[in-house]
Amino acid sequence: xxxxxxxxxxxxxxxxxxxxxxxRRSALTALGDLSKKMAMAAAPIAIGSAFNKALGQNxxxxxxxxxxxxxxxxxxxxxxxxxxxKAATLTVPLTGAARTAIETIRAHEMAHVTLLTSxxxxxxxxxxxxxxxxxxxxxxxxTFLTFAQAFEDTGVRAYKGQAVAIKTAGNxxxxxxxxxxxxxxxxxxxxxxxxMRRGATAGNQTTIMPWIVNADANGAPAPVYGAGNPVATFPxxxxxxxxGITNLTTxxxxxxxxxxxxxxFDEGLDSTTVTNIxxxxxxx
Amino acid sequence: MSDSASxxxxxxxxxxxxxRVAGATVASSALLLAGCNDDxxxxxxxxxxxxxxxxxxxxxxxxxLYLLEQLQAALFQxxxxxxxxxxxxxxxxxxxxxxxxxxxxxxxxxxxLDTSVYDINVGTNVLVFKFDSFNLSTRSGAYTAAxxxxxxxxxxxxxxxxxxxxxxxxxxxxxxxxxxVKMASVESRHAAFVRDQLQPNSFAASDVIGTNGLDxxxxxxxxxxxxxxYLPITLDVTALIFI
Numbered sequence: 055x056x057x058x059x060x061x062x063x064x065x066x067x068x069x070x071x072x073x074x075x076x077x078r079r080s081a082l083t084a085l086g087d088l089s090k091k092m093a094m095a096a097a098p099i100a101i102g103s104a105f106n107k108a109l110g111q112n113x114x115x116x117x118x119x120x121x122x123x124x125x126x127x128x129x130x131x132x133x134x135x136x137x138x139x140k141a142a143t144l145t146v147p148l149t150g151a152a153r154t155a156i157e158t159i160r161a162h163e164m165a166h167v168t169l170l171t172s173x174x175x176x177x178x179x180x181x182x183x184x185x186x187x188x189x190x191x192x193x194x195x196x197t198f199l200t201f202a203q204a205f206e207d208t209g210v211r212a213y214k215g216q217a218v219a220i221k222t223a224g225n226x227x228x229x230x231x232x233x234x235x236x237x238x239x240x241x242x243x244x245x246x247x248x249x250m251r252r253g254a255t256a257g258n259q260t261t262i263m264p265w266i267v268n269a270d271a272n273g274a275p276a277p278v279y280g281a282g283n284p285v286a287t288f289p290x291x292x293x294x295x296x297x298g299i300t301n302l303t304t305x306x307x308x309x310x311x312x313x314x315x316x317x318x319f320d321e322g323l324d325s326t327t328v329t330n331i332x333x334x335x336x337x338x
Numbered sequence: 339m340s341d342s343a344s345x346x347x348x349x350x351x352x353x354x355x356x357x358r359v360a361g362a363t364v365a366s367s368a369l370l371l372a373g374c375n376d377d378x379x380x381x382x383x384x385x386x387x388x389x390x391x392x393x394x395x396x397x398x399x400x401x402x403l404y405l406l407e408q409l410q411a412a413l414f415q416x417x418x419x420x421x422x423x424x425x426x427x428x429x430x431x432x433x434x435x436x437x438x439x440x441x442x443x444x445x446x447x448x449x450x451l452d453t454s455v456y457d458i459n460v461g462t463n464v465l466v467f468k469f470d471s472f473n474l475s476t477r478s479g480a481y482t483a484a485x486x487x488x489x490x491x492x493x494x495x496x497x498x499x500x501x502x503x504x505x506x507x508x509x510x511x512x513x514x515x516x517x518x519v520k521m522a523s524v525e526s527r528h529a530a531f532v533r534d535q536l537q538p539n540s541f542a543a544s545d546v547i548g549t550n551g552l553d554x555x556x557x558x559x560x561x562x563x564x565x566x567x568y569l570p571i572t573l574d575v576t577a578l579i580f581i
């Protein structure tokens with residue numbers, strides 16, 4: 055298969071894609087009205103999800119719903135790190151460089167909450183009245199880091215899942231760039247958290263790497279690394295089919311390990327699956 | 339993780355591809371015209387023996403990223419071929435992973451570009467990237483080199499979204515964007531890792547992540563001068579339009 059064949063394949067699969075997406079221009083207009091620079095950070099999620107909806111992959115119905123969904127997830131992440139830093143059970147193990155790292159990550163999540171809140175203005179949903187209950191997440195340092203890994207890797211997948219949809223929305227290049235810049239930060243967080251788990255007091259996951267090998271959950275909930283919906287669009291992290299190539303382990307003129315191939319590519323995830331993962335481990 | 343340091347030999351980049359420009363241009367154009375419906379597609383070509391000119395389309399973009407992946411793969415291969423004496427077992431394992439991922443990225447892009455890949459007409463002379471400015475014989479030097487190229491890669495991938503395309507190019511770009519973004523976060527994971535190894539806790543330090551919580555982003559025009567010192571050729575990205 056070559057580059058040009060892929061184009062025609064795409065058109066064969068969905069010749070009316072541009073038509074159906076055109077309706078969504080209203081979503082773009084609504085976002086444009088937010089106008090503030092702050093809004094650009096939030097817009098990627100909104101546009102991406104709106105277009106996903108056009109493709110029947112999302113249950114959210116309005117831009118505000120989408121933004122609030124994103125805000126909820128960011129609040130969840132911020133709250134997670136904030137509670138961790140205040141948890142008595144973690145006072146001893148979460149010290150020094152480890153505490154500094156978590157404080158850095160918490161600051162980034164706070165920045166995202168601020169961006170979304172500003173973008174939504176009066177339409178912003180209040181934070182859950184009873185906050186977020188992470189259950190036994192902070193019982194041990196090991197458990198805390200396992201949850202952190204799950205949230206960060208899910209965050210990477212959540213943003214990635216919307217990238218193409220954003221680009222499809224016409225030419226919102228600055229919106230997509232902002233989304234990718236957030237996506238990139240989530241990946242840095244994930245890499246660091248993963249490496250933190252290698253220590254004896256942090257779970258002793260001595261073989262875990264900053265990148266995702268196969269669909270290994272390393273103790274995190276398996277759905278974090280599983281397939282989304284639809285599976286063809288959001289395969290599991292162990293996926294070895296990329297860019298229209300069925301199996302990269304054998305298609306590239308040499309034989310590569312599935313572990314290496316899967317680790318070289320992260321996978322996107324739809325918002326419904328992301329939400330379900332969050333609800334499986336957090337009460338809010 | 340690969341258990342063999344030599345399982346992914348660096349791809350031979352051959353200088354002859356740049357010296358046989360005229361012939362390559364004609365051949366590539368003919369292939370493109372035969373393989374698609376787009377009369378305006380032109381493979382990246384060299385205008386003289388030492389300049390790689392990227393076209394303003396998806397082919398140009400993919401060749402740009404292909405070059406970046408070649409560069410990174412070459413660096414990691416060089417380190418893997420002669421590990422610094424102060425490398426730990428973990429360092430070695432990590433660099434083998436990094437090399438493997440970059441080789442897979444490189445080969446995937448090459449496969450997708452097919453006859454449009456800029457170095458398709460390989461001859462006998464290997465195009466050698468220049469890493470003279472790095473000291474690859476020490477752990478610190480190897481990680482410094484890795485950090486430099488990784489940060490470039492992260493910002494380059496974050497910048498691809500701003501490419502301006504004709505409507506006829508949109509479907510191609512969108513199909514590839516899905517793939518490129520899958521690589522982008524892996525580049526960020528790499529960057530965080532090598533930064534941490536060089537300076538603990540610098541995975542997302544303030545020199546790369548602003549107070550707004552956003553990572554860096556660079557256009558090809560911004561990246562090109564930053565990689566010029568490593569290339570044995572001149573990279574011309576002026577036609578590759580980004581906003």
